[in-house]
Amino acid sequence: xxxxxxxxxxxxxxxxxxxxxxxxxxxxxxxxxxxxxxxxxxxxxxxxxxxxxxxxxxxxxxxxxxxxxxxxxxxxxxxxxxxxxxxxxxxxxxxxxxxxxxxxxxxxxxxxxxxxxxxxxxxxxxxxxxxxxxxxxxxxxxxxxxxxxxxxxxxxxxxxxxxxxxxxxxxxxxxxxxxxxxxxxxxxxxxxxxxxxxxxxxxxxxxxxxxxxxxxxxxxxxxxxxxxxxxxxxxxxxxxxxxxxxxxxxxxxxxxxxxxxxxxxxxxxxxxx
Amino acid sequence: xxxxxxxxxxxxxxxxxxxxxxxxxxxxxxxxxxxxxxxxxxxxxxxxxxxxxxxxxxxxxxxxxxxxxxxxxxxxxxxxxxxxxxxxxxxxxxxxxxxxxxxxxxxxxxxxxxxxxxxxxxxxxxxxxxxxxxxxxxxxxxxxxxxxxxxxxxxxxxxxxxxxxxxxxxxxxxxxxxxxxxxxxxxxxxxxxxxxxxxxxxxxxxxxxxxxxxxxxxxxxx
Numbered sequence: 001x002x003x004x005x006x007x008x009x010x011x012x013x014x015x016x017x018x019x020x021x022x023x024x025x026x027x028x029x030x031x032x033x034x035x036x037x038x039x040x041x042x043x044x045x046x047x048x049x050x051x052x053x054x055x056x057x058x059x060x061x062x063x064x065x066x067x068x069x070x071x072x073x074x075x076x077x078x079x080x081x082x083x084x085x086x087x088x089x090x091x092x093x094x095x096x097x098x099x100x101x102x103x104x105x106x107x108x109x110x111x112x113x114x115x116x117x118x119x120x121x122x123x124x125x126x127x128x129x130x131x132x133x134x135x136x137x138x139x140x141x142x143x144x145x146x147x148x149x150x151x152x153x154x155x156x157x158x159x160x161x162x163x164x165x166x167x168x169x170x171x172x173x174x175x176x177x178x179x180x181x182x183x184x185x186x187x188x189x190x191x192x193x194x195x196x197x198x199x200x201x202x203x204x205x206x207x208x209x210x211x212x213x214x215x216x217x218x219x220x221x222x223x224x225x226x227x228x229x230x231x232x233x234x235x236x237x238x239x240x241x242x243x244x245x246x247x248x249x250x251x252x253x254x255x256x257x258x259x260x261x262x263x264x265x266x267x268x269x270x271x272x273x
Numbered sequence: 274x275x276x277x278x279x280x281x282x283x284x285x286x287x288x289x290x291x292x293x294x295x296x297x298x299x300x301x302x303x304x305x306x307x308x309x310x311x312x313x314x315x316x317x318x319x320x321x322x323x324x325x326x327x328x329x330x331x332x333x334x335x336x337x338x339x340x341x342x343x344x345x346x347x348x349x350x351x352x353x354x355x356x357x358x359x360x361x362x363x364x365x366x367x368x369x370x371x372x373x374x375x376x377x378x379x380x381x382x383x384x385x386x387x388x389x390x391x392x393x394x395x396x397x398x399x400x401x402x403x404x405x406x407x408x409x410x411x412x413x414x415x416x417x418x419x420x421x422x423x424x425x426x427x428x429x430x431x432x433x434x435x436x437x438x439x440x441x442x443x444x445x446x447x448x449x450x451x452x453x454x455x456x457x458x459x460x461x462x463x464x465x466x467x468x469x470x471x472x473x474x475x476x477x478x479x480x481x482x483x484x485x486x487x488x489x490x491x492x493x494x495x
Contacts, residue, residue, distance in 0.1 A: 049458075070447075083355065086442065213460040
């Protein structure tokens with residue numbers, strides 16, 4: 001016991017201990033003092049993963065201001081916003097979520113339509129699936145019992161998942177394919193699954209398929225819009241949005257910036273509502 | 274490489290173990306020294322986060338301090354932001370789901386102190402505080418250290434609960450584990466690989482350091 005008391009009185013030990021305590025104190029104090037003005041936080045549907053990242057980079061280079069991007073399923077974000085999540089702007093792949101939030105007083109106004117999305121059927125390289133807009137290749141695979149895994153987003157809270165369900169029903173393939181489905185939490189995760197070699201393919205967002213990070217992984221075909229309800233995409237400023245958020249919201253509506261949406265396969269609205 | 278997320282994770286883990294230190298020592302001592310009716314039940318409650326799926330813990334935490342709960346509303350009124358989706362909310366959740374990792378090793382540490390040593394210290398006229406600081410803590414130190422390391426490592430790696438209670442808000446609740454998940458979904462495998470490798474090395478270093486230190490601490494008693 002005496003041996004240990006001597007050990008504790010050692011000056012070197014005391015110095016190390018003091019250093020640790022000051023580091024810990026710094027850890028506790030520093031974050032609250034060093035934080036600059038908070039950049040606005042944007043909740044965006046996963047189909048905007050690449051488009052909005054490009055737009056945010058452009059915004060930063062032109063105005064010097066940055067924004068924080070969070071991608072996920074539109075339905076999940078709507079739920080989080082209702083629970084008080086501190087987002088400033090909400091980009092939804094399905095306008096009904098925005099309109100409901102407005103109706104419940106969580107947004108300033110009904111928001112702005114920023115485009116219409118499309119879906120594609122995607123097959124990774126070396127898949128047995130041949131992609132085409134009428135899903136004949138998929139139908140053939142199903143009848144010959146060669147489909148083991150097919151990816152879609154969750155129809156419950158991801159707009160692209162719901163459209164996938166609608167179009168698979170439209171083509172009369174739903175009952176057969178349902179048992180083979182791999183469900184992504186949002187359309188990005190569905191794209192992850194669809195591009196992996198463990199699935200024959202999947203239904204993913206056109207905006208994701210157009211990005212080189214995805215298009216190089218396989219082939220895809222656009223699916224006709226009449227086979228599902230439209231993907232009217234709406235953005236809205238939430239109640240506590242600050243000045244930079246408003247700036248970004250206006251920035252996104254500039255013609256040169258809307259061209260980026262078009263590049264990623266979105267059909268631009270003819271009017272702003 | 275998401276440095277903000279790494280810093281957030283390190284802050285969360287460090288503050289968690291600092292807050293758990295007094296909680297763990299108090300509860301660990303109590304459970305080690307006292308025998309009471311219902312002790313088995315208390316120990317089971319403490320161990321619960323170990324066996325429950327993280328989503329169950331996450332769900333009950335959301336119910337307990339979500340926006341519609343009494344605690345959540347009190348918090349909102351005082352601080353003008355929600356408790357869920359905030360760093361403080363993560364801290365609350367982190368303390369709760371780390372309770373077994375903090376308490377159990379400390380309890381074992383205190384249990385390993387022979388009762389006659391504590392009796393001898395009391396006979397020598399030492400005050401309870403002196404007994405704690407000069408006799409019990411030095412002897413139970415390996416258990417306390419293990420508890421702190423386990424809690425630190427567990428917080429660094431926790432995913433499901435952090436996602437449910439925190440959302441994935443950059444700079445506020447997006448820990449490095451969630452950032453990796455986010456990067457994979459963004460088809461950014463390079464960043465995911467970098468961060469995963471960093472976490473792997475960090476975890477190895479932390480655990481190796483602590484095992485070395487605790488062996489030294491154990492040796493000094495002989």
